[in-house]
Structure formats: structure tokens, C-alpha cells
Amino acid sequence: MGEDAGGGPEFVVVANRLPVDEVADGDGQRRWERSPGGLVSALQPVVRQMRGAWVGWTGSAGDAPEPFDVDGMRLRPVPLSAEDVDRYYEGQSNATIWPLFHDLVEQPTHRREWRQAYEAVNRRFAQAAAEEAAPDATVWVHDYQLLLVPAMLRELRPDVRIGFFLHIPFPPVELFMQLPRRRELLKGLLGADVVGFQGALAAQNFLRLTGQLLGLEPKDDRVEVDGRTVVARAFPISIDVAEVDQFAADPAVQQRARQLRTELGGDRRLLLGVDRLDYTKGIEQRLEAYRELLADGEISNDDVVLVQVATPSRQRIAQYQQLRERVEREVGRITGEFGDVGRAPVHYLFQSFGRAELVALYLAADVMLVTPLRDGMNLVAKEFVAARRDEQGALVLSEFTGAAAELDDAFLINAHDTDDIKRGILEALRADPQDLAARMRHMREQVRAYDIDYWARDFLEVLGVPGAPGEARQAETATS
């Protein structure tokens, strides 16, 4: 879409984080790295294809650098002070809304000064988006950190088309009702023309709340507000299948996968977990199930090894620090009780990896463990499936992920029940290879049909945006 004749981009994404993170090297130099999390993995290919702009935070407190270009995208940094990071990002976004929207997996904290900072920072994002967008542009706002932005932006720029997408679950009505200033949050979202969710139930909860809290009259998948129609629907997000497939087809990545298997102990079966270190991901429950299987003698350190990759995340928040301590204690306990000299039952990697290394891990794995207690979608599950061109490997998947609705050929488990996680792992380890191949084939069909281009096209069509992504790539495929 690119630039409009009057200046300014015609397609603007607004998200708390930019796709790149400013990090300090050991020697005090600053450099840019890919930002963590599924939102960035999913949106980056869309914004790149649309040649759009991205308004967001650099991940560091202090003044924001001037706008700059990366990979065909224009990035417009929004500054956050140290106090904003403390109150808006770590406070209201990640210690109030995040746990409450994830079904109270941890207890949310409510603080008046966090809410005030949240409102002020949302206004700053709305202002930056309003300055950035061309006349009649499309602005697509993302996720729980920016729930108030759609209405604020509409006030500043009534000419623009506004979409909103929530990447995390939307809570049941009775949980949303616990939020202080709940009406303002709903009104914030209703500033959009289209509000997208990961699942149909989430959209229904939202529409019911507009009736209950604001006296509106939702009908089917829409609700009238101030003479406008707001559509609320499910748009399950996905991944850049072509990118993962390209890595998986690369002989160097395949070689690395073989090397990883050899280094981890030849013919031992490899179980793999890849998550941000977050209490919603069920990492502790997974480790407990694994330890009990070793203790019961159902599996042994001679036959099986677990690799758990845990991406550092939100490290200044107390609940995340406590989780890290508990996870590392459990890893130590398993190693101590069941390890042999030179042969560890669990390899724990508290690190970020490049895409090629992640795909090599997916290819090396026999069983992928995705056990969140609650997750809006879970892109790791879809990446694993997209990587397995060999149609091998088993996926153990929590029913409490958005992905479970689409990947029902996985070994589905209740992640709140250790016995059920154990059952899922054993079934996956003991499954007949032909059964595994059939399951993987079905899951691959699903993931390939509904990739990130499909998601963006679907959303943008409902929003009434022409020239949606994927067309260029489809044309490429048709002529090649």
C-alpha cells in the first residue's frame, strides 16, 4: 500500500512493541534484535507486505529515537519513561489485565496509579498513530496493552478506518466485571469498526458485555453504537507458513537437527518445549508430569530426554521472577534425581534463539509439548506442524489454547491435570508411526490453508481494506 500522495502511510499498525527491540551489548553499545512473542512473529510479515508503518515502543525506557525504516516497514517509536514502564507496562498491562484475561492463572493486582498511567500512555499511542496515518488510512491496533486506543484515535481522526485485534483470550463476562473502569475499557474497544478475537466465545463475551454494561443491543456479530456499526468476530491468528517451510527445507537446518539429536544422546526420544517463561504456559505442570513419569518408571533417562527452551520475559515482575525460581528448582530436582554422569534428563535453555535454530529444534523433536493453562492461540504449536514436512513427530497440546480448536489431531490434554499430561505424553511416545503421520498430515493441511496471509486478508476484508496481503505472494506462486 505504501505512502499516500499527501505523505503518511495508508496502513498503520499500532502495538505496544515494535518488531525490533533495542538492547544494550555488554560493552554499552545499542543494537536492534527481533522482539519476543507471537504478536511480532505474526504481524511482521503482514506489515512488510503491506509496506506499512508500525507505531510502538522500543522496549527501553527513555526518549524515543526518530522514526526509521527496517525491512520495508516504517517504524515510529513511542517513548515510555521508567515510570510508564513500571505502571503502564509492568503494572496495568501485565500485572492486572494479563492475569485477569488469562482466567486468573495468577492473581491480578489493581492500582489506581497504574490505571492512570495506562490511560495516559494509550493517549500517547493514539496521538502518534493520528500523526502518522495518511488521510482515510487504515489503522490496526493490537492487543491488551492498548484497549483504549481505538476510541481515542477515533476522536482525533474520524476519517480513518480502525481495526482492533486481541491476541490473548477475552475473559468470561463475570471475570471482566471484576475490572475497575470496565465500562471505559469496553468503550475504548468500541471505537474500532472491527474488533477481532482469537475465538468465537471471546467475541460473544464481548458483545454480551456491551449489552450488560452499556445498555447496547448486540445482534449476531455486531452492535450499533453512536450511529456506527461495530463488528465483533473471531479471526484465529496464524503463522508465516512459507517462512517456516523455507527454514525446514534448508539442508543446513536439517543437518543442525541431526547434530542436535546426536548431541542429545543418539537414539533417545526427544521431548521439546518452547515458550516465553510465563506462568500461563504450564511449564511447571509439564516438568512435574515428566518427573513423575521418570519416577514411575514409565520412561527412563536412557530412552528419553527433555529440552525446555524458556525465552526470558517480563523479568522485573515479581510473579515472573518467582516462576523462574520454581522452574529452575524443578529442573535441578529432576537432574539430581534421575540424571547420570554425562547424560542429563532435561536441558533447560533460558535464552532466545534465531529462527533457523528454533526450526532445527522442531525438526529434531519426537514429541512437542505445548501445555498452557490458558493461551489465546499458541503459535509454537503451529510452527512445529509447519516445520514437519517429513510428517513425523507428535504434538501434545493443551485444550486451553486457541490452537486446539484447529489442531484436533494433536494429543489433546487438560493441562490442569498432571495425570492427563502424563497420559498424553505416553500416548504420543507409544503411538504407531502411521497414526502419527496421518495426524500430522491433517494438521499440516489445516495450518497451510489458514496461514497468516489468510488471517490478515480475512480481517482486512471485513474492515473494508483493498489490496490485502498474500496477493503478491499468490501471484508469485502462480507464475513460478
Ligand code: ADP
Ligand atoms: P506468546 O506470544 O505468548 O509468546 P506464542 O507461542 O503464540 O506465544 O508465540 C511465541 C513466538 O515466539 C513464536 O513465534 C516462537 O517461535 C517465538 N519464540 C519462542 N521462544 C523463542 C526463543 N527462545 N527464541 C526465539 N523465538 C522464540
Ligand code: G6P
Ligand atoms: C504475547 C502478547 C504480546 C506481547 C508478547 C511478548 O504475545 O500477546 O502483546 O508483545 O507476548 O510480551 P512482551 O511483554 O515482552 O511484549
